[in-house]
Amino acid sequence: MGKGDVKLLGTWPSPFVTRVKIALKLKSVDYEYQEENLGSKSELLIKSNPVYKKIPVLLHGGKPICESLIIVQYIDEAWTDIGSSILPCDPYDRAVARFWAAYVDDKIFPTIRGLGMAKGEEAKAAVVKELKDGLVLLEEAFLKSSGKVKPFFGGDEIGYLDIAFGSFLAWLKVTEKYFHIKLLEEATTPRLVSWADSFCKHPAVKDEMPNTHKLFEYAQNVVFPMIRAAAAAAK
Amino acid sequence: MGKGDVKLLGTWPSPYVMRVKIALNLKSVDYEYQEDNLENKSELLLKSNPVYKKIPILLHGGKPICESLIIVQYIDEAWSGIGPSILPSDPYDRAVARFWAAYIDDEFYPARAVNRIVVANGEEAKAAAVKELKDALVLLEEAFLKISGEGKPFFGGDKIGYLDIALGSLLGWLTVTEKTFNVKLFEEATTPRLVSWVDSFCKHPAVKDELPDTHKLSEYAHNVVYPHLKEVAAAAAN
Numbered sequence: 001m002g003k004g005d006v007k008l009l010g011t012w013p014s015p016f017v018t019r020v021k022i023a024l025k026l027k028s029v030d031y032e033y034q035e036e037n038l039g040s041k042s043e044l045l046i047k048s049n050p051v052y053k054k055i056p057v058l059l060h061g062g063k064p065i066c067e068s069l070i071i072v073q074y075i076d077e078a079w080t081d082i083g084s085s086i087l088p089c090d091p092y093d094r095a096v097a098r099f100w101a102a103y104v105d106d107k108i109f110p111t112i113r114g115l116g117m118a119k120g121e122e123a124k125a126a127v128v129k130e131l132k133d134g135l136v137l138l139e140e141a142f143l144k145s146s147g148k149v150k151p152f153f154g155g156d157e158i159g160y161l162d163i164a165f166g167s168f169l170a171w172l173k174v175t176e177k178y179f180h181i182k183l184l185e186e187a188t189t190p191r192l193v194s195w196a197d198s199f200c201k202h203p204a205v206k207d208e209m210p211n212t213h214k215l216f217e218y219a220q221n222v223v224f225p226m227i228r229a230a231a232a233a234a235k
Numbered sequence: 236m237g238k239g240d241v242k243l244l245g246t247w248p249s250p251y252v253m254r255v256k257i258a259l260n261l262k263s264v265d266y267e268y269q270e271d272n273l274e275n276k277s278e279l280l281l282k283s284n285p286v287y288k289k290i291p292i293l294l295h296g297g298k299p300i301c302e303s304l305i306i307v308q309y310i311d312e313a314w315s316g317i318g319p320s321i322l323p324s325d326p327y328d329r330a331v332a333r334f335w336a337a338y339i340d341d342e343f344y345p346a347r348a349v350n351r352i353v354v355a356n357g358e359e360a361k362a363a364a365v366k367e368l369k370d371a372l373v374l375l376e377e378a379f380l381k382i383s384g385e386g387k388p389f390f391g392g393d394k395i396g397y398l399d400i401a402l403g404s405l406l407g408w409l410t411v412t413e414k415t416f417n418v419k420l421f422e423e424a425t426t427p428r429l430v431s432w433v434d435s436f437c438k439h440p441a442v443k444d445e446l447p448d449t450h451k452l453s454e455y456a457h458n459v460v461y462p463h464l465k466e467v468a469a470a471a472a473n
Contacts, residue, residue: 051338051342051374060327063327065327065330065334066334067333067334067337070330070333070334070337071330073329073330073333074326074327074329074330077326077329078326078327091309091312091313091315092295092298092300092309092313094308094309094312095300095305095306095308095309098302098305098308099300099301099302099305102302102305103286137286
């Protein structure tokens with residue numbers, strides 16, 4: 001199948017798009033990438049994801065698949081014979097991986113946004129604590145799934161939860177820098193600190209993560225001001 | 236494996252618990268059911284789902300699985316040789332089923348559409364909320380046409396599947412909404428395929444004994460759920 005068969009619509013800062021890129025790299029899938037402008041969405045994006053009009057959208061043979069974690073599972077199943085499995089093989093381990101991936105989307109990611117919206121030092125400190133408590137839960141989950149020996153949530157190889165959570169690492173670093181806080185630390189999340197390092201160096205990951213410096217500028221100039229404006233407008 | 240190996244913690248009004256019951260029925264799994272009390276959660280519940288402290292929780296050989304759609308997929312995979320497949324076999328069809336099930340949980344119910352009717356202040360706001368819900372059902376009708384195939388009774392085609400379970404589990408609560416607010420949500424004029432789907436779903440052997448008593452559900456809605464939703468909305472507005 002040629003490269004033209006697989007197309008990814010995305011934006012460079014999106015951690016959700018990064019998830020898909022990593023999964024495609026793991027399965028050695030050749031694809032065409034189209035950078036979208038969310039201020040002026042392409043016809044293809046709107047037609048392919050009419051319900052949400054959001055990226056990432058994966059097009060395979062012209063058929064669209066939406067929602068990053070659904071796309072990652074699709075990639076795992078459509079290219080099942082290539083490379084290693086993204087989801088674990090055991091049904092219970094799969095359920096656990098799905099649970100924590102959903103937790104990242106439901107609790108971790110919105111809390112980063114919440115930090116942007118918090119007004120005043122006290123409110124910010126409360127959100128930081130919430131975020132750090134959440135990361136400690138993921139540290140405990142890591143210990144349960146990988147023990148003291150394996151480098152990734154997926155064991156020896158990166159898997160579904162590594163991708164789901166790891167795709168946020170650039171944003172976590174940006175958030176730490178922007179708010180002058182430490183989120184992943186030796187004191188509270190030592191295993192996650194080494195995991196983050198291993199993950200970012202992984203051959204399927206290192207070229208897919210956005211440049212942290214570029215991302216910081218984008219966060220500083222565009223994203224956090226937008227979040228603050230939205231918070232002010234909500235009043 | 237004995238019945239003791241599979242335990243479901245739930246509450247009778249929960250549509251999410253109903254999803255799990257239907258999936259267990261489809262796979263002919265014997266299980267022990269424990270009715271939990273959300274005002275006074277059991278030790279087992281708290282220990283099994285420390286992150287969210289919510290039901291449903293499936294315990295299999297003592298190991299907990301949480302989140303209804305994750306549990307349904309687990310059941311499909313753990314008992315994969317038995318009974319019908321819950322998820323479709325084709326990867327693309329699976330992605331489509333997962334997409335719409337996530338839509339149902341993220342957009343349609345409860346946060347966006349259904350609850351908005353309850354907390355809406357005034358007739359205009361209520362009408363707007365009802366319209367939003369009906370528009371969402373039209374989207375699901377279109378999805379049904381694309382997914383199920385010509386003349387098939389279920390989203391899963393000839394047999395009920397993942398998306399049937401995800402949406403069908405909400406029917407009791409949708410009926411309560413219709414009665415409370417005197418609206419018709421599923422109508423021949425706008426959602427004809429879904430109207431017949433509702434009928435087929437409710438009659439399905441894996442479903443019919445799990446349907447909640449709508450009258451009892453309505454009382455529970457008025458006495459417990461709606462006041463709580465209004466309280467939360469009022470607190471958020473302040």
